[in-house]
Amino acid sequence: NAGVTQTPKFQVLKTGQSMTLQCAQDMNHNSMYWYRQDPGMGLRLIYYSASEGTTDKGEVPNGYNVSRLNKREFSLRLESAAPSQTSVYFCASSEQSDTQYFGPGTRLTVL
C-alpha cells in the first residue's frame, strides 16, 4: 500500500514549456486535491476533484488544468510555465472530507 504517489520528484522547465504532474492513490478515495506550497504561504489549493468525473477550482487555479483520469489518478497540467509557478506541488486524497493524505511532493523550478 503506497498511499499517494507523485511523479516526477523534481523538474526544471523553461518559461513557456508545458508539463503534466502525475498523482495516483491506492486507498480507493473519492476525493483528490492539488496544492502548491510557497515559502511563508502555507499550502494553497489549486484544484480538487470531489469524485471521479468532477473537478473544481480552488484558491489559485490560474495557469493550471487538471484531469481526473479515473478514481486512482488526478493529473495537473501547466500549459505554458511561468517563473511564478516555481513551487512545491502536493497531491492529496481523502475519503472523508477532512483527513487528507499527502504525497511526497514535486519540486518544480521554472527558469
Next chain:
Amino acid sequence: GQQLNQSPQSMFIQEGEDVSMNCTSSSIFNTWLWYKQDPGEGPVLLIALYKAGELTSNGRLTAQFGTTRKDSFLNISASIPSDVGIYFCAGRVYGTASKLTFGTGTRLQVTL
C-alpha cells in the same frame, strides 16, 4: 478567501521544553486539523478536532478547538529532536465540503 494566521512563525527550543502554537481565523470553522511536515515530505495529520472546546491528545501532543470556533491551539510537551519540522493548522468551513484552508506554518527547531 479565508485567512488563517499561525504563530509563531518559527521557534528554536531546547530538547525537553514544552511548545505552544496557535492558529486564528477571520471566520468560523467547524473542523480544525493539525498537520506536521518533515523536511522533503508531505504533511501528515496529527490531530483532528470537530467540536468547539474539544481537547484531544496524541501522545505528547495536545490540541484544542477554541470556544469561539475561530482559533485552535497545539501544545507539544517535552520536545525531542524528531519534533523538528513545520506544523500547519487547517480549517474547514461549513458548506465547503472537501476544501481545507491551511495556515502559514510554524517551523520548529529543537536544539540538544
